[in-house]
Amino acid sequence: GENVEQHPxxxxxxxxxxAVIKCTYSDSASNYFPWYKQELGKRPxxxxxxxxxxxxxxxxxxxxxxxxxxxxxxxxxxxxxxEDSAVYFCAASIGGNEKLTFGTGTRLTIIP
Amino acid sequence: xxxxxxxxxxxICQRGTSLTIQCQVDSQVTMMFWYRxxxxxxxxxxxxxxxxxEATYESGFVIDKFPISRPNLTFSTxxxxxxxxxxxxxxxxxxxxxxxxxxxxxxGTRLSIL
Numbered sequence: 217g218e219n220v221e222q223h224p225x226x227x228x229x230x231x232x233x234x235a236v237i238k239c240t241y242s243d244s245a246s247n248y249f250p251w252y253k254q255e256l257g258k259r260p261x262x263x264x265x266x267x268x269x270x271x272x273x274x275x276x277x278x279x280x281x282x283x284x285x286x287x288x289x290x291x292x293x294x295x296x297x298x299e300d301s302a303v304y305f306c307a308a309s310i311g312g313n314e315k316l317t318f319g320t321g322t323r324l325t326i327i328p
Numbered sequence: 329x330x331x332x333x334x335x336x337x338x339x340i341c342q343r344g345t346s347l348t349i350q351c352q353v354d355s356q357v358t359m360m361f362w363y364r365x366x367x368x369x370x371x372x373x374x375x376x377x378x379x380x381x382e383a384t385y386e387s388g389f390v391i392d393k394f395p396i397s398r399p400n401l402t403f404s405t406x407x408x409x410x411x412x413x414x415x416x417x418x419x420x421x422x423x424x425x426x427x428x429x430x431x432x433x434x435x436g437t438r439l440s441i442l
Contacts, residue, residue: 217387247428248428250430250431252433258435259420259433259434259435259436260371260420260433261433262430262431262432265430267428305370305371309428314359314361314424314426314427314429314431315361315373315376316361316371316373316422316431317373318370318371318372319370320369320370321369321370
């Protein structure tokens, strides 16, 4: 089955700086890659996703890049703000069955 | 996106008992899933709840321990049977919105076993 690795497990950045979280996946058949943000005690919320026919996608301060050849994808958050502090999960799905395999998570802390 | 209601939101149970968690969606959805999130950990898929047929379980999860029902396209239940302290987790339902489309989560059920 699919295996998703995520790094780093914890990340602290100064407010205003950029944060990058990286994930690798094992199954070349995976073609959908969402990112979720989970605040303490809350549900995971989708913040951005990318499909395998696209190399990069942006939404305001958040961007995701995908390298299918290397089987890795990354989340980029620019101009970080205190409200960006949360746990971020990447995930991968093999097209057709919609099942998500999650990475291990990254705890992002924004230092004011 | 769909509104997903999950209940109970939390419960404290005695070992050896069973608890049924409900997931209600405000619109018809094709796919419903159940996940477990152990304290401080990632999400692990328990099973896909199939409407009108038996759920599809992932490796390490069995129907006797986690029976699932999906009587229609808006509702599903997960039962955690014969509970032990190791079952203390957050259980989350999610709904799929289509091929390569976002999956959305309910608020989860925080379960503690004494």
